[in-house]
Amino acid sequence: LNVKSIPATDDSVPHNNVLQVVVKSRLKLFYRPAGLEGQPETAYHHLSIARSGNRLTVSNPTPYYVTLFTLKADGQEIKEADMVPPKGSVSFTLPSATASTVTWQAIIDYGGVSQTESRKL
Template identity: 45%
Template sequence: MSQWIKWGCLGIWLSGIASNAWAGVIVGGTRVVYNSEKREASISVKNPDKSIPYLIQSWVESESGSAEVKAPFIITPPLFRLDTEQENTLRIVRIDGQLPSNKETVYWLNIKSIPATERTEQNTLQISVKTRIKMFYRPAGLSGNASEAYKFQRFTKNGNQLQVNNPTPYYVSFYSIKIGSSEIEEPGMVAPYSTRDWSTPEGATGTISWQAINDYGGISEVAHTSP
C-alpha cells in the first residue's frame, strides 16, 4: 500500500448534475434513496481512466456531519482499489438505530478518491477529492408519493420574507424558487413536517413558482401558487 501516500486533503463537494465526476472517477448518481423494506441500497463507482487507479474510501454520516453522532449504516466495501477502466458497487446496509417510521431521515454519503502515485525522490502533492451526496432513509408505508411531494408545498410571503411549509413526510430538494421573475438564491431543501424561510429579492412580486429535484436527480415540472 506504499503507493497510496503523499496525498492532500482537499475536499470538493459536487451536486446538482446527472452524475458526479472528479479526476476521472464517476459516481452513478447525485443522491441515494434507502427504502426500509429493502436489505440495502447501492450506488456505482467507475474509473474510466486508462492509466491511473484510485483508492476509494466511503462512509455515511449524520445530517449535521458531527463525528459524535454515528450513522446507523455501513458501506461495503469501505475501502478498496479501483483499477483503470473498472467499476464497482458500493452497498449501504443499515446495522442498528431507531429511526423515525413516519417520515424520511437524511444522511450524507461521502466518497473519497485518492489517485495512485509512483515512488519518487522528489516532493509531490497528491490531491484526494471527496464528494458528498444526500442519502434519504425512507420508511415503508409513508402517505403520499415522494415524486409528488413538491406539489403540496405551501408558500406564504410576508414583507421581504418567503416561507414554505412542508406538510408531507418527504424531504423536498428545491431546484429553483421564483417570485415573479426574481429567483431565490440557494433554495436548498425543506425537511418533512417543517418550515423554511428565505429573504426575498428587493421588489420581488408576482406568482410564486418552484421546481424540485427528484429521486433520480431529474428536475420536476414547474408548480405555481399565488402569493
C-alpha cells in the same frame, strides 16, 4: 455522504506530464420507513407558500424531504433555497417586496428535475 477519491501515486515512476484528477461526490441519503403516506415523486406539488413582509415561507406538509432546484419570485431567483424538511418549513428573503408569483422546481429521487410549480402570493 461526502466521498473524495484521490488517485494513488507511484514515487518510483517519474512524474513528467501527469494529470491527476480528484473526484468529490456529495450524495444525499434518506431512510424512508415503510408505510409513509403519499409518494416522494409528488411531494413538491404539495408545498405551500406564504409571504410575511419581505419573507417567503415554504411549508412542506408531506413526510418527505423536498430538494429545491430553483425557487423564483416573479422570475428572480432565490439563491439560498435548498431543502424543505418533512412536516416543516423554511423562510427566505424575497428579492422584491411586491412579488406576486412564486415558481419552483424540485430534484426528484433519480436526479432529474421536476416540472415547474407556480403559486400566487
